[in-house]
Amino acid sequence: MNVLSLSSLVLTLLCAVPGHLASPAPQPDAHHPALSSRSVLPAASHSVAFSKKVPRRKAKVDALSAFRGGVVSRHTYTTVPLAGSNLDTDYLVNVTIGGQNFSLIIDSGSSDTWVPQAGFSCFNLTGSPVPQTTCNFGSTGFNPNSSKTFELYQNVSFNQTYGTSEYVAGPIALETVSIGGLEVSRQVVPIPDVAAWTGDGILSGILGLAFPNVTSLFNTSDPTMASYTSNHIPYDPFFFTAVKQKKVEHPYFSIALNRPTAEQAETDLYTPNLGLLAFGGIAPVPVIHNTSVTVPVLAYPPTAAESKRQFLFYTLSIDSYNFPGSENVPEARNASLGNGTTILDTGTAFNLVPAPVAAGYAAAFDPPAELVTTVGLTLYVAQCNATVPQFSVTIGGQAFSMDPRDQLVPFVTDAQGDVTCVLGTQAQGGPDIASDFHLLGDAFLRNVVATFNPIGREITLTQRVAY
Ligand SMILES: *[C@@H]1O[C@H](CO)[C@@H](O)[C@H](O)[C@H]1NC(C)=O
Ligand SMILES: *[C@@H]1O[C@H](CO)[C@@H](O)[C@H](O)[C@H]1NC(C)=O
Ligand SMILES: *[C@@H]1O[C@H](CO)[C@@H](O)[C@H](O)[C@H]1NC(C)=O
Ligand SMILES: *[C@@H]1O[C@H](CO)[C@@H](O)[C@H](O)[C@H]1NC(C)=O
Ligand SMILES: *[C@@H]1O[C@H](CO)[C@@H](O)[C@H](O)[C@H]1NC(C)=O
Ligand SMILES: *[C@@H]1O[C@H](CO)[C@@H](O)[C@H](O)[C@H]1NC(C)=O
Ligand SMILES: *[C@@H]1O[C@H](CO)[C@@H](O)[C@H](O)[C@H]1NC(C)=O
Ligand SMILES: *[C@@H]1O[C@H](CO)[C@@H](O)[C@H](O)[C@H]1NC(C)=O
Ligand SMILES: *[C@@H]1O[C@H](CO)[C@@H](O)[C@H](O)[C@H]1NC(C)=O
Ligand SMILES: *[C@@H]1O[C@H](CO)[C@@H](O)[C@H](O)[C@H]1NC(C)=O
Ligand SMILES: *[C@@H]1O[C@H](CO)[C@@H](O)[C@H](O)[C@H]1NC(C)=O
Ligand SMILES: *[C@@H]1O[C@H](CO)[C@@H](O)[C@H](O)[C@H]1NC(C)=O
Numbered sequence: 001m002n003v004l005s006l007s008s009l010v011l012t013l014l015c016a017v018p019g020h021l022a023s024p025a026p027q028p029d030a031h032h033p034a035l036s037s038r039s040v041l042p043a044a045s046h047s048v049a050f051s052k053k054v055p056r057r058k059a060k061v062d063a064l065s066a067f068r069g070g071v072v073s074r075h076t077y078t079t080v081p082l083a084g085s086n087l088d089t090d091y092l093v094n095v096t097i098g099g100q101n102f103s104l105i106i107d108s109g110s111s112d113t114w115v116p117q118a119g120f121s122c123f124n125l126t127g128s129p130v131p132q133t134t135c136n137f138g139s140t141g142f143n144p145n146s147s148k149t150f151e152l153y154q155n156v157s158f159n160q161t162y163g164t165s166e167y168v169a170g171p172i173a174l175e176t177v178s179i180g181g182l183e184v185s186r187q188v189v190p191i192p193d194v195a196a197w198t199g200d201g202i203l204s205g206i207l208g209l210a211f212p213n214v215t216s217l218f219n220t221s222d223p224t225m226a227s228y229t230s231n232h233i234p235y236d237p238f239f240f241t242a243v244k245q246k247k248v249e250h251p252y253f254s255i256a257l258n259r260p261t262a263e264q265a266e267t268d269l270y271t272p273n274l275g276l277l278a279f280g281g282i283a284p285v286p287v288i289h290n291t292s293v294t295v296p297v298l299a300y301p302p303t304a305a306e307s308k309r310q311f312l313f314y315t316l317s318i319d320s321y322n323f324p325g326s327e328n329v330p331e332a333r334n335a336s337l338g339n340g341t342t343i344l345d346t347g348t349a350f351n352l353v354p355a356p357v358a359a360g361y362a363a364a365f366d367p368p369a370e371l372v373t374t375v376g377l378t379l380y381v382a383q384c385n386a387t388v389p390q391f392s393v394t395i396g397g398q399a400f401s402m403d404p405r406d407q408l409v410p411f412v413t414d415a416q417g418d419v420t421c422v423l424g425t426q427a428q429g430g431p432d433i434a435s436d437f438h439l440l441g442d443a444f445l446r447n448v449v450a451t452f453n454p455i456g457r458e459i460t461l462t463q464r465v466a467y
Contacts, residue, residue, distance in 0.1 A: 090200070095113070100146065104207040108344055111208040114160075117192060138204045155221050157171060158172050212240060254452070258467075297454070299312075314343060320334060325363065332356075343437060349441055350423075353438050361391060402424070
């Protein structure tokens with residue numbers, strides 16, 4: 001999920017609790033759980049490969065059209081309108097719903113698992129009806145008539161709007177959902193019959209892995225009456241159902257995102273085998289065992305009284321961001337990092353960190369990375385042959401390092417064939433926009449195995465062996 005929609009959703013959810021935002025100044029938190037512990041995780045009982053649809057080709061097309069339109073000159077670094085792709089990195093997993101197969105985005109930053117319903121109406125982003133093919137999902141959608149296990153969840157509806165102005169709404173099914181052999185029954189699965197979506201012809205929805213309180217089920221059969229403040233009913237997302245139905249022995253799911261090769265990133269529209277999603281234990285990839293730490297998932301907002309905090313996302317505390325010069329950036333240390341507003345999000349490509357941290361890191365590149373604004377986007381970019389400074393993130397006392405290839409990513413090719421690279425670590429909200437939320441996205445996550453225990457509300461991070 002991108003930050004724009006994240007922030008507004010959280011605001012809405014918190015507003016649903018009367019007086020929440022009006023709560024007085026931050027109180028010292030006497031009940032803060034132990035900041036970290038070490039534990040040994042069981043091996044996963046089920047694991048499933050996933051693949052990545054690399055959005056580079058679209059980036060190039062957009063960049064070239066920007067050149068043609070004269071938006072970007074030869075001497076400016078170029079960037080593309082990422083809003084169109086929702087900052088998604090599109091790590092996909094195959095999911096079977098009522099016997100029908102779909103490729104879904106793995107998203108630790110949202111909680112609904114939805115697919116469009118066969119025969120859905122497609123709209124453009126300003127709400128005018130357009131042909132179904134314009135939505136460009138990777139399938140014609142879920143057909144209830146072809147499912148032996150379909151049940152309509154009566155008198156409720158789904159309604160979700162994304163920061164990109166994309167939206168989906170409609171009825172909700174109770175269905176059998178199976179991922180890599182892990183099968184649950186009567187899972188709540190929205191099957192929107194209305195969609196405004198900018199698809200890529202491959203993915204057909206989202207697999208949401210975050211907490212129940214950010215699901216989007218409303219106690220009305222009319223989705224236009226959906227309201228987080230009056231008729232929102234949280235439900236168990238897929239993995240919570242799997243735990244309740246005792247389909248996993250241990251309440252863990254674990255994600256290892258692989259880095260595509262430069263070649264794959266350049267040419268593949270669909271790259272299979274780009275990582276693993278495991279259920280029941282740690283994903284089976286080589287790790288450096290003594291780097292494993294387990295930290296608590298933090299409730300939001302961190303400064304509110306405990307009774308007013310909610311578990312929404314995989315939020316954790318950062319001890320420090322470490323890079324050459326970080327000792328001169330106070331914001332790179334936990335004293336000013338907000339104590340629990342950083343989210344692990346597989347649905348976002350980059351790390352989005354406090355602006356002074358991003359600026360300090362950009363300055364450490366040789367030659368330094370520059371902040372460039374084109375077509376409404378502000379991003380740090382650098383020459384692709386720049387020297388990438390070391391970067392690590394300390395969490396629970398353990399420094400997790402990032403591979404330079406995740407910090408300087410080929411992004412657009414200009415009319416002269418020169419490639420511009422974009423930094424994997426960017427300023428949250430741009431340089432001047434304050435925001436409560438920061439994200440460690442795919443750029444960071446490709447370097448670790450992230451194992452989530454949403455029931456015990458813990459996250460275990462383990463550094464992967466370099467690959
Ligand atoms: C998903 O399913 C499609 C079609 O069956 C298959 O081509 C693809 O390789 C599968 N992807 C993964 C990651 O298993
Ligand atoms: C759906 O995926 C499952 C598991 O990968 C596979 O066994 C089945 O043949 C697929 N069904 C269709 C209709 O492609
Ligand atoms: C499912 O069956 C009903 C009743 O026969 C029909 O009205 C509807 O169009 C069918 N839906 C799809 C997606 O085929
Ligand atoms: C949607 O379609 C309407 C009618 O064709 C058009 O006026 C509008 O500009 C379109 N909006 C977008 C975002 O394409
Ligand atoms: C749904 O609403 C209808 C009409 O309001 C009611 O008759 C029916 O019992 C409801 N169904 C359930 C499962 O609540
Ligand atoms: C849903 O709304 C109906 C009234 O329309 C109400 O009776 C019922 O208790 C509500 N259900 C929940 C779970 O809030
Ligand atoms: C979603 O709900 C909002 C109100 O919360 C409403 O304005 C909007 O029309 C609904 N969207 C759809 C597609 O039903
Ligand atoms: C992990 O082990 C390696 C060598 O096996 C050692 O160099 C490193 O300091 C250890 N790290 C920790 C955090 O114990
Ligand atoms: C979910 O939200 C409700 C308020 O809507 C709150 O009472 C509850 O504690 C929250 N649950 C969690 C686990 O955060
Ligand atoms: C801040 O980070 C340091 C190590 O980087 C750690 O020792 C300390 O416990 C952390 N403090 C908080 C409040 O997280
Ligand atoms: C974070 O927590 C530490 C230790 O409790 C505190 O000193 C610091 O002021 C907090 N920082 C913020 C931004 O709340
Ligand atoms: C780095 O690439 C730029 C073009 O992007 C080129 O002008 C420069 O000479 C290159 N520097 C080195 C050290 O190769």
